[in-house]
Amino acid sequence: xxxxxxxxxxxxxxxxxxxxxxxxxxxxxxxxxxxxxxxxxxxxxxxxxxxxxxxxxxxxxxxxxxxxxxxxxxxxxxxxxxxxxxxxxxxxxxxxxxxxxxxxxxxxxxxxxxxxxxxxxxxxxxxxxxxxxxxxxxxxxxxxxxxxxxxxxxxxxxxxxxxxxxxxxxxxxxxxxxxxxxxxxxxxxxxxxxxxxxxxxxxxxxxxxxxxxxxxxxxxxxxxxxxxxxxxxxxxxxxxxxxxxxxxxxxxxxxxxxxxxxxxxxxxxxxxx
Numbered sequence: 001x002x003x004x005x006x007x008x009x010x011x012x013x014x015x016x017x018x019x020x021x022x023x024x025x026x027x028x029x030x031x032x033x034x035x036x037x038x039x040x041x042x043x044x045x046x047x048x049x050x051x052x053x054x055x056x057x058x059x060x061x062x063x064x065x066x067x068x069x070x071x072x073x074x075x076x077x078x079x080x081x082x083x084x085x086x087x088x089x090x091x092x093x094x095x096x097x098x099x100x101x102x103x104x105x106x107x108x109x110x111x112x113x114x115x116x117x118x119x120x121x122x123x124x125x126x127x128x129x130x131x132x133x134x135x136x137x138x139x140x141x142x143x144x145x146x147x148x149x150x151x152x153x154x155x156x157x158x159x160x161x162x163x164x165x166x167x168x169x170x171x172x173x174x175x176x177x178x179x180x181x182x183x184x185x186x187x188x189x190x191x192x193x194x195x196x197x198x199x200x201x202x203x204x205x206x207x208x209x210x211x212x213x214x215x216x217x218x219x220x221x222x223x224x225x226x227x228x229x230x231x232x233x234x235x236x237x238x239x240x241x242x243x244x245x246x247x248x249x250x251x252x253x254x255x256x257x258x259x260x261x262x263x264x265x266x267x268x269x270x271x272x273x
Contacts, residue, residue: 001260003147005268008261009254010136011204016144024148032141035156038125038133039165040179041172042199045094048085049124050173057091058118060111064092068110072247091117156182207249217241220252223259233258 023030041047067080077096084093091114098113120126138154145152155161168181177183178199186195210216220241227233233255245252 001257002264004143004257004261004264006139006261007254007258008136008139008143009250009257010140011206011253012202013140013144014204015202016140017147020144020148020150020152024150027150029151029153030145032152032154033156034137034141034154035133035162036179036182038128038137039156039162040182041125041169042179043097043128044178045081045090045097046124046128047173047178049090049094050169051090053090053122053124055088055090056118057089058114060107060114061087061089061092063087063089064110064114065107067092067096068107206253207245210245210249210252211242216256219256219259220245223255226259226262227255232262 020030037043041050063080063083067076070076080096081093084090084096094117095110095113117127141152141154171180172178183195210220
């Protein structure tokens, strides 16, 4: 984080950085699969949104309020998402799969999120393809590779592939296998157990790290004091930091990332002057 010049609160930056550092020992160019999920309905909530795109779901429902008011427990999100699918609430389902949205426990914030998604619901890929991919995933990959002086190439973002992807939407949405075309192509070159292995996340267990790392806790305290003193953000905080970390771990990490980025820029400006 000492080298960030803009905030990036994606914890998968760190594993990507270390993989890039290891790759540098052997190669100068690496291929990234970024764009596969965002262009080819790789996230199941995209297909759900596509199948129910004509279903109105832009207002708060009883299920939304029950989800927001209930305490956290193991499997809470999975249960909520299944109920959303049964009751045909695609936007609530979509919102619950977004990592930042899981820290939006307030009714007003949740309602605003639903409204924003409803405005773009005619295009189920809009948020992932046009916002998440560009402003998070590609930037993360670029930073991780450039920090290690290797080149990261993204073949799935070839303009010809991007232009042809919408023609296969029906196959992506109606099938039981995600990204079937990509998997059939990869099966020609890779072992089957790699092609069809389950999707797994690449982020860090940030809640556990915040709970056990004194250094991260100090960073969080410094970030909160710094950002509030400068009135850069208005933060409503539980008195107990343990509750804050338990309920809002991703928001905690985002505060630390913002704080460290501002520090980095101030040091750079100081050296320039």
